[in-house]
Amino acid sequence: MEDALSVPPLFSGNFAFFFDLDGTLAGIKPHPDDVCVPDDVLARLALLAEMNDGALALISGRSIAELERLARPYNFPLAGVHGAERRDINGQTERVTLPENVLLPLERELRQGVSTLGGVELEAKGMAFALHYRQAPQHEDAVFALAKKMVTRFPQLAMQPGKCVVELKPSGIHKGAAIEAFLKTPPFSGRKPVFVGDDLTDEHGFIVVNRLGGVSIKVGAGATQAKWRLGSVSDVHQWLERIADYQQQEQRALTNRRDDYESLSRSI
Numbered sequence: 001m002e003d004a005l006s007v008p009p010l011f012s013g014n015f016a017f018f019f020d021l022d023g024t025l026a027g028i029k030p031h032p033d034d035v036c037v038p039d040d041v042l043a044r045l046a047l048l049a050e051m052n053d054g055a056l057a058l059i060s061g062r063s064i065a066e067l068e069r070l071a072r073p074y075n076f077p078l079a080g081v082h083g084a085e086r087r088d089i090n091g092q093t094e095r096v097t098l099p100e101n102v103l104l105p106l107e108r109e110l111r112q113g114v115s116t117l118g119g120v121e122l123e124a125k126g127m128a129f130a131l132h133y134r135q136a137p138q139h140e141d142a143v144f145a146l147a148k149k150m151v152t153r154f155p156q157l158a159m160q161p162g163k164c165v166v167e168l169k170p171s172g173i174h175k176g177a178a179i180e181a182f183l184k185t186p187p188f189s190g191r192k193p194v195f196v197g198d199d200l201t202d203e204h205g206f207i208v209v210n211r212l213g214g215v216s217i218k219v220g221a222g223a224t225q226a227k228w229r230l231g232s233v234s235d236v237h238q239w240l241e242r243i244a245d246y247q248q249q250e251q252r253a254l255t256n257r258r259d260d261y262e263s264l265s266r267s268i
């Protein structure tokens with residue numbers, strides 16, 4: 001069936017940019033530690049941020065500590081763990097936590113459960129846990145059953161499925177809320193959001209961005225709430241290059257028009 005969603009257009013103006021990381025800026029790898037964002041892509045993100053008064057953030061399921069490492073040497077605003085952590089443009093960080101009487105038994109039970117499922121890996125992110133079954137797809141059902149058991153036992157938790165992963169995160173936390181929180185403060189406030197993402201966790205972001213009249217962009221195949229589509233991570237990289245170039249040209253043209261106007265006013 002033909003894809004009804006097209007490649008997003010190029011635009012400039014009052015926009016705030018939000019990018020997911022895994023599967024969007026960086027290709028999916030066998031293990032989370034194998035991932036890196038190419039230097040030229042980071043440099044282009046920094047250029048786009050600069051041209052939009054710093055209104056560009058990474059919105060990821062990864063922790064802020066991981067995002068800092070992957071985005072080095074740039075200090076973009078960040079939302080980590082699907083929005084449970086948020087670092088603003090001034091470096092101020094907010095974090096949602098889980099009470100110890102949830103966190104301790106939860107981690108103990110997850111470690112115990114995973115120890116019986118060879119190849120399944122537990123990624124601990126402070127207030128959330130990812131159960132990775134990419135290396136052991138035969139355990140998918142058991143991983144989902146373990147996650148469901150934990151959500152039933154602890155109503156403070158929500159399940160977040162993703163690419164060969166099921167995560168347990170604090171309930172009420174999602175990428176849409178993180179984007180809305182950024183949009184309440186400078187330099188994001190008063191701008192239309194643009195969000196690019198590839199996975200189920202990003203659908204929460206698309207719903208909010210659509211409601212706010214922004215630009216929602218799904219990466220890769222699959223049903224989505226997004227209004228536009230880019231086929232792959234390398235298509236994201238190309239689009240990023242094109243929109244950064246386009247905005248640079250627009251800004252140069254604007255500066256030239258201003259200079260012409262000023263020299264004309266001086267000559268009258």
Ligand SMILES: O=P(O)(O)OC[C@H]1O[C@H](O[C@H]2O[C@H](CO)[C@@H](O)[C@H](O)[C@H]2O)[C@H](O)[C@@H](O)[C@@H]1O
Pocket residue numbers: 020021022023027028029030031032033035059060061062063123130132134162163164165167199201
């Ligand atoms: O919101 P994202 O930036 O897309 O992060 C989502 C999760 O990404 C990581 O796991 C995924 O990527 C790994 C590396 O490509 C892959 O091996 C794994 O199967 C994927 O699920 C990360 O480890 C998680 O913490 C993020 O929530």
